[in-house]
Amino acid sequence: MEINSGIIIDGVLHEMIELIDASSLNFDCSKCSLNKECKECKMEHESYLCNVMGCFCFVSRGKVTDIKTEEEKE
Template sequence: MEIKNGIIINGVLHEMTSENVPCNQCSLLRICSKSEKEEYDICLCALMNCDGFVNRGKVKIEEEE
């Protein structure tokens, strides 16, 4: 599988999407949010210019030869 835009955190791939993902369904919400009231320290979607992140599950990175 080839992913062009995503973030791997603790072996889990979070892919950027252009689909409209509400903040409360974004897979990186707990990283952005400092409270349950949607007050953010920083919004990764705004920084990365995307509409949300989707959890694609555990990944293993292998080097290509």
């Protein structure tokens, strides 16, 4: 699986879903995989993670077992 943008927290990959990709989603903040972290960020910094990162939401893709960079793929 190739992921272009995401965040790894405690070994779990959370992929950023961009606004363009989200047009077919019926989504609300409660379904975001970083909802808990976002609430903490909002309380401390008065901004949501999706606004800071420039995306629509985050989707959990599960535990990360192997990460390869572009150099390793060649």
